[in-house]
Amino acid sequence: MANQQRDPEEAFIGKDLGSREFVAHNQMMDNYYAGLEVDRSFYDGSGSPLGGAHTPSMTLTEVDGGFAGAGFKQNFGNLWMRQQWEVNAPIVPETRYSARSQVLDIYEHRNRTVVLQQVELLADDGSVMAVGRHHQSYLFGQSSGFVALRDPKAKGGARRFEMPEGDLIESDPHTISLEMCGTFFHGNRNYHTSKEAAEELGFQEVVVGGKMSLSYVGDLMDRHFGANWYTGSKLDIKFTNIVWPDDTIVAKAVVTDEVTEGGKKMANVAVWMEKEDGTVTVVGTASTPV
Numbered sequence: 001m002a003n004q005q006r007d008p009e010e011a012f013i014g015k016d017l018g019s020r021e022f023v024a025h026n027q028m029m030d031n032y033y034a035g036l037e038v039d040r041s042f043y044d045g046s047g048s049p050l051g052g053a054h055t056p057s058m059t060l061t062e063v064d065g066g067f068a069g070a071g072f073k074q075n076f077g078n079l080w081m082r083q084q085w086e087v088n089a090p091i092v093p094e095t096r097y098s099a100r101s102q103v104l105d106i107y108e109h110r111n112r113t114v115v116l117q118q119v120e121l122l123a124d125d126g127s128v129m130a131v132g133r134h135h136q137s138y139l140f141g142q143s144s145g146f147v148a149l150r151d152p153k154a155k156g157g158a159r160r161f162e163m164p165e166g167d168l169i170e171s172d173p174h175t176i177s178l179e180m181c182g183t184f185f186h187g188n189r190n191y192h193t194s195k196e197a198a199e200e201l202g203f204q205e206v207v208v209g210g211k212m213s214l215s216y217v218g219d220l221m222d223r224h225f226g227a228n229w230y231t232g233s234k235l236d237i238k239f240t241n242i243v244w245p246d247d248t249i250v251a252k253a254v255v256t257d258e259v260t261e262g263g264k265k266m267a268n269v270a271v272w273m274e275k276e277d278g279t280v281t282v283v284g285t286a287s288t289p290v
Helices: 026-036 057-062 156-160 180-186 194-201 211-232
Strands: 015-023 080-089 096-109 113-121 128-138 166-169 232-239 246-262 265-273 280-289
Touching: 015 057, 026 180, 026 211, 026 280, 057 080, 080 211, 096 128, 113 166, 156 232, 180 211, 211 232, 211 246, 211 265, 211 280
Parallel strands: none
Antiparallel strands: 015 096, 080 128, 080 232, 096 113, 113 128, 166 246, 232 280, 246 265, 265 280
16 A cells, blocks of 8 residues: 555554653553463562563563554454564563654555554663564455454464474463453453454454463563573564454464574574464564573
8 A cells, every 4th residue: 555645644654653651550560460361470579580570571562552643544354463573671660761663664465454563662771672563454445344254274374384393382371351351451442352342343253462462472482581582582473363252372482493693592483372272373483592
């Protein structure tokens, strides 16, 4: 979708979305832990891998929101498609940071238009703590009814997925309830928390937010790789199937190899998430210092 008939309130290539303050407030983190139903003691206090209180790495999912004009007004059927993060430093609760964002690209993928938004999280000294690239897809060919979703078992990617060789790393299973979704999204009404809001956008059921899936993957990486994960890691996730309320999911990973880059030893990791029936909902790769 080219920059023709540009609306200043909508996304266009090169658009500067400005900057804003970011603080991981205690209430935000309370909702994060309760919404995911993960143990927060790993991140709090002297027992954490960093020796002091810090937030989960994917608290970063809260950073790339809040920028006006990053999408389109016609958002019927919109879905997360891909999310990339580079993590250089941990976020400390109740600490002020700044975030800035821009629209890097708008491109076509199958029958969808995708906005690629970049966000950077900056410390007080101007150092870049994290860089995220969010790919949000929009369905412009439809504005009413229900979005046609392919059968997960019929998708080529689902049929071709094979677990890589290596020792399996996996999270505890989590059954995601509608109440968990409401808590995670701070009680806001949207298609991740309300069936009525979901139907307005063309979905027959609430869509469990991609932020929740990404956070479960991040929690697995946090706990397995510890402090190293916060010092120069990368995560690249593609969303392959929708997670619905009452689905039980497990995040999984396998270290595929280790390499030396710039004098630093790095582990390359295959990551994915599955439902109980084996449906793969996200696939991706990660790298981390070891």
